[in-house]
Amino acid sequence: MVFDQDTTIVQSEGGTGNNCQDATKQSPSSDWQKFTKKYRGYSPSQLSYAYQLVKDKGIPIRTAARRYEVPEATLRHRLSGYVNPEAVKSGPAPLFKEEEEADLVNHLKLMARVGYGYSRSEVIDIATNYAIHKELRDSEHPLSTKWYKNFMTRWPDLKIVKPRSLEMQRAKASSEVNVQNYYSELHKILEKYDLFDKPERIYNVDEKGICTNHKSPYVIAATGTTPPTITSGDKHLVTVLGCGNAQGHSVPPFFVFPGNRMRQELLENKSTDADGDVSESGWSNTEIFHKYMENHLLKYIPHRTSAVPVLVLFDGHKSHISMELIEWAKKQNIILFVLPAHTSHILQPMDVGCFGPFERIFNNECHKFMRQNCSQPITRYNICGLACKGYLHALSPSNLQSAFRKTGIYPYDPYTVDRSNFAPAQVFIQEDAPEGTCEPEAREPVHEIEPIENDIDVPVHEIEPIENDIDVVSGKAITEDETIEKIKEHKENVSRKPSKKSQSNEKEKRVAKPKKSSKQVKPKRGPKKTITVVDEPCASTSGLNLRGGPISIIDDSMDSDVIEDEEPCCVCKLTGLPLELRKCNFIVFASWGQCTVENCGHWVHLKYCCQKTVLRRHDTFVCPCHGTSTEE
Known part of the structure; x- marks a missing residue:
């Protein structure tokens, strides 16, 4: 062997003794490492x-x-x-060519960018279908996880990530046009009152809900275990109103506790100048927000004149908008600017740079408190001190300055917002359809049932803004005379409309006295639907007998053409479901159509008692009593 020859040479040259033995032992491994080459x-x-x-x-x-x-x-x-x-x-x-894989990668990136990304199993399914389409595989030999791992190795710019949740309303509102319109309005206000170089006069007010049952932070534990974390259990919601300016100065927090009477014990261990109030739910309302602005915030903002006012930005929650607050702000030389609806996650400084750290620090403080006080839970009486610690650290000068800079408020920069935030809105951008277009076909749901309106538990903070005036004030300064006139005009127009209570009374009268008409159902009203559940009768608190016998429900979208279940189909002479659906053991829907022939108005089961399966807007429908149905 080569190593034996090398060893012999070392012995002849190196002399005798232990050195020769050491050389004999070390030479093979060192020579092996010396001549070993790296693969590729x-x-x-x-x-x-x-x-x-x-x-x-x-x-x-x-x-x-x-x-x-x-x-x-x-x-x-x-x-x-x-x-x-x-x-x-x-x-x-690889199974696919490089161009084909590049198309697949671009599709995956696009879908993730607009908010509809694919999971690992879905990627494998898509690639399998693609391979079948290209005749590279058949349905009996789908792609495996091995292909997926090699695919991810070939494209290192792809990785598995946990997406952040984005509500559909926020996705629709976060369009580039909407954001640029907001910056245009903001530019007008900053230019009109010369606030471009006055960061100490630009404030942002926002609310943050905290709970006595905190979220545990990550902890160190043994590998392969999932340790528990001790929490209070009781959930009491407390709202924190926070405020800061673009210069980096924060306003002491203001707390809203659940209850009927304010007690000083609720503010135990508070930070300096912190204050609070109570509401029945723990959320802020119009009265509390007005009190916060007048008695709390006003003490910490600089002196104001009509020529040098203070700009306060906040979101368009219904509790933030009232004529009393607008009139008070004008007297105090305060400009109230409402951010565009559902865009606070990208345009509001508090949400962008402060309340995220505040929530993490608050949870850490609660975790420490539970460890140091093993037998004492977190309640509304000691949550104030824990929240104040997190508030002071989160609303630091550096965080506030960074938050106003990232949202493009100070320094003013309308292009600082990341354009990737506009991608989800592209899915919902559609041109307005002309009046003569047809509505999409009505589909029969199989597994989902729309909840009854009276049984939906709507939290207080999610109620729609008062009289829907958020559309009027969104993205505008509501203390400007032009905006005030629009608000007053809007409220006058709303006051002329009948109230929901009167509309519901009229609807009840129509149900009591059904009116038969030869006209078809109006465009905004759907066809008659009947829901039937076949089994033993049993009462239910939700108003829907999920176990019990036949139930007939008229769609709420119908009002003028109300049909009672006593009116039968003119073909099968049955009310409710047709004969083909009466033996079903699951929830089914039957669609109805009304004849448009004058002085007829007969109702027919669509699909089962006539050839028509669906009716669209402006269709002409003739029941089988007169002949074959036609469509214009």
């Missing part, structure tokens, strides 16, 4: 240059291999066509 120690570009040199200039293969330090056999295999010249690793070639 050349780059793909080196192999490509050698390949082009032989192809274009006719240089011998051995010369090109030596010049670019690539294996001669590897270069010969690519020149002979035995191996694809573009292959960068050994083994079989």
